[in-house]
Amino acid sequence: MNQDGVDLETSLGYLLKEASSALRAAMEEVLRPLGMNVTRYSCLELLAQRPGLSNSELARGAFVTRQSMNVLLQALEREGYVTRPAEAPVGKVLPTRLTPRGRRSLEKATVAVRSVEVRMLAGMTETEQSDAFRSLQSMIHSLRKGNDGA
Amino acid sequence: MNQDGVDLETSLGYLLKEASSALRAAMEEVLRPLGMNVTRYSCLELLAQRPGLSNSELARGAFVTRQSMNVLLQALEREGYVTRPAEAPVGKVLPTRLTPRGRRSLEKATVAVRSVEVRMLAGMTETEQSDAFRSLQSMIHSLRKGNDGA
DNA sequence: TGATTCATGTCAGCATTCTGACATAGGTTG
DNA sequence: CAACCTATGTCAGAATGCTGACATGAATCA
Numbered sequence A, B: 001m002n003q004d005g006v007d008l009e010t011s012l013g014y015l016l017k018e019a020s021s022a023l024r025a026a027m028e029e030v031l032r033p034l035g036m037n038v039t040r041y042s043c044l045e046l047l048a049q050r051p052g053l054s055n056s057e058l059a060r061g062a063f064v065t066r067q068s069m070n071v072l073l074q075a076l077e078r079e080g081y082v083t084r085p086a087e088a089p090v091g092k093v094l095p096t097r098l099t100p101r102g103r104r105s106l107e108k109a110t111v112a113v114r115s116v117e118v119r120m121l122a123g124m125t126e127t128e129q130s131d132a133f134r135s136l137q138s139m140i141h142s143l144r145k146g147n148d149g150a
Numbered sequence C: 001t002g003a004t005t006c007a008t009g010t011c012a013g014c015a016t017t018c019t020g021a022c023a024t025a026g027g028t029t030g
Numbered sequence D: 001c002a003a004c005c006t007a008t009g010t011c012a013g014a015a016t017g018c019t020g021a022c023a024t025g026a027a028t029c030a
Helices: A012-034 A038-049 A055-062 A066-078 A100-121 A126-145 B012-036 B039-047 B055-062 B065-079 B102-123 B126-145
Strands: none
Touching: A012 A038, A012 B012, A012 B102, A012 B126, A038 A055, A038 A066, A038 A100, A055 A066, A055 B039, A066 A126, A100 B012, A100 B126, A126 B102, A126 B126, B012 B039, B012 B102, B012 B126, B039 B055, B039 B102, B055 B065
16 A cells, blocks of 8 residues: 555655644744744744835745735734834835834744754754755755746 | 844744645645645545544644544545444544545545655655655654653 | 736635543553 | 543634635736
8 A cells, every 4th residue: 555655654745744743833832831823923033034024925924825914914913013004105015013012022932933943953963954954945946846936 | 133033044944834835735736626635635645554543643643633633534424535433442442444435535636646745856866855854853853852742 | 008917905704723621431550 | 449640532612724805006018
C-alpha cells in the first residue's frame, strides 16, 4: 500500500505540515498567557517592521484572506492596538499603524516568539540552518510556479 | 527595528509557515475539482495506510483536535466513505475503515497530491531532500522537547 | 477621452476548527 | 480491592477563516 500511496512516514509534505503544526502550537502556547494568538502577533509584527501596510498587504503577509484580516484589523482598532485613517489618503488603501499600546503589547510577544524560534533551531548548525532556509525557499518557489504567480 | 524584532525576511519560522501555506494552497487547488479538501484527504490517506485507526489517532495524524476529527468522521461516515462499528470491540475505541467508495475516492486524490509533492521537490537533489527531511525532524523534535511531549 | 481591467475595502453567510465539559473504559498504584 | 489517573468519544458553544459578492478608485489601453 505504501508503494501506491504517498507514504506519510517519508513524505516531505507531511513532515512540513507536522513542523508547521508544531511551531504554531508552540507559539500559541507562549502567546496565550499574553492574551494574544499567532494571527494577531503576525499582524502586529508585520506592522512593526513595515509601518503603513494596507489591509490586503497584511493579509498576504500573514497568509490569510483580506476578508479575515479585515475582521482582525477591526478588532485591533477597536481595542486600540492599531489606527487607520478614516479616509484613504490616496485611492481606497488605508495605511495601518501601531499605537503605543500596540507596540507595548508586541514587545512582550516578540520575546516569547523569539524564544520559541531559538528552541526550534537548537541543535542545528549555522550551515544546517541556511541549508534549510534555501530548501524551504526552493519548495515555495516550485509550488507557486505552476499556478497563480502572485 | 529589525535587530529588535524577529525579522520576517530571514526567519526560518516565518519561512516554514510560508512553505506550509503554499503547500496547503496547492493541495486545496488540485483537490477541489475532486470534491475533496486537505483534511478529508489526510484522513482517508491515514486510513489507507493504517486501517482501523481510532478517531483520536486520526486526529493526531492529521494535526487537528479529536473534536474536529469527530465532526469530519461523522460526515465521511454519513456519505459512505468510511465505516465504524456501532459498538466498541474493546474499551471506547471505534476502529475506522475505508469503504470501497472511500478507497476509490482516495485513489484520484492521491494522484493529484503526489503531483503537487513532485512539483514541490523539483529542483532539489536527493541529498538536498534528505537534508531538508532531517532538518524538519530536528525542528519538530526540538519544539516538542520543552512541552507536552505526546 | 472612454472603456476595460485590476486591486482594494467591506458586508454577509457558511464552513471549519477550536475550547470547555462530561461520562465512561482501562490501566496503575496504594 | 478501591482510588486515582489517563485516554477516548461526544455534545455544545464560540472563535476563526473562507467563499461570494459588491462598489469604488487607479491603472491600462484603444
